[in-house]
Amino acid sequence: MRMLMTTALVALISGPSLAENWRDDYQVVKFGILSGENERDRIARYTPFEQYLEQELGVEVEIFTAGNYDGVIQALAADQIEFAFMGSSAYAAAYTATDGGVMPLVSRVQNDGSTGYFSILVTRCDSDLTDLASLEGKILAFADPDSTSGYAVPFYNLSQEITPDLYFSATPFSGSHESGVQGVANGTFDAAATYQTNETSGIVQRMVEKGMVDENTICPIWQSPEITSGPLTARSNLPSGLIAAMTTAVMEIPVKDPFAFKEMSGGDESTQRSWIEVDHERYQWILDMRDWLKKQRRS
DSSP, rough: OOOHHHHHHHHHHHHHHHHHTTTOOOOOEEEOOOOSOOHHHHHHHHHHHHHHHHHSSEEEEEEEOOOSHHHHHHHHHSOOOSEEOHHHHHHHHHHHHHHEEEEEEEEEEEETTEEEEEEEEEEETTTSOOOOGTTTTSBBBBBBTHHHHHHIIIHHHHHHTTOOOHHHOOOOSSSSSSHHHHHHHHOOOSSEEEEEEEEEEHHHHHHHTTSSSOOOOOOEEEEEEEEEOOOOEEEEESSSSHHHHHHHHHHHHHHHHHHHHHHHHTGGGOOEEEEOOOOOOHHHHHHHHHHHHHHHHHH
C-alpha cells in the first residue's frame, strides 16, 4: 500500500513537469493560415498573434502560408506544421486526409453570441444581376475546392434548386475569396461565392476597408443557411501539453492582448468577441456534405 501511495505521489508531482517537456521537442511551433486574402495581408494580420504566442508558449512561433487551401491541409498531413486556422470544410478535408489525425480546438464567437457565418453570392451593384434567376448562363466563380463558404456550402445548397455545372456558363475557381470578389469588380466574373458574418463584417467589407474595391461596388444577392465557424486545428499526434498550452493562449488572447486579437479577427471590421472550445462532432455534418459533393462529382 505504501509503495502504491508513493508511486501515485511521484506521478502527481511529476505530471505537470512532464507535460511541459514538449518544449524540448518543439522549439519552433508553426501555424498555418488559409488563403482567404493575399499573403502580405495574411501575414500582417497574424504577426501580432505570432508575437503573442511566443510570449505565452515560450518558444519560437512561425506563420505558414500557401497558395491554396490544400497547401495548408497537406502541411498538416505531412507533420510540417502543428496548428492551422481553418474553415469548416478545410478542417473536414484535413480530417479525411489524415485519417482522423487532426482535432479542432476552438472556434469564434461573435458580438451577438453567434458562432457561425454565411456563404453569399456577390455581383456588381450596378449590374442587372440581382438574384439567382438572373445568373443563369453567367460565370460564377468559386473560391477554392476546400473552401466552406467559397465552394462546398454554396454548391451544395444551390444544387437543391439547380444543376450548377449546367446552369452557369462556367464555374471556375478564383483561388481565394479576395480574387473572386476582385474578379467580379473587374468584370472577369459575373458573380463570386464568398462569405460574410453579417452586413458589416465579411470579405467584401474588409476589401473596402483596405481600398481594394470601392464601397457600393459589390452587393450580395444570395445567402446560405448559417455555417458553423471553422476551428483552430491541431495535429492529434502533438503532446497534450502543447495542445493545452495553445488552447489556453488562444482562449485568453482577447483579455491578454486585445490588439493582437483585434488584428487577427479582422481589424476595425471585426465583430468577434471571444472563442469557444469545440470538438469533432460539431463538424461531422461538413464531412457528410463533402461526401455528398464527391459522389456528385463522380457521377
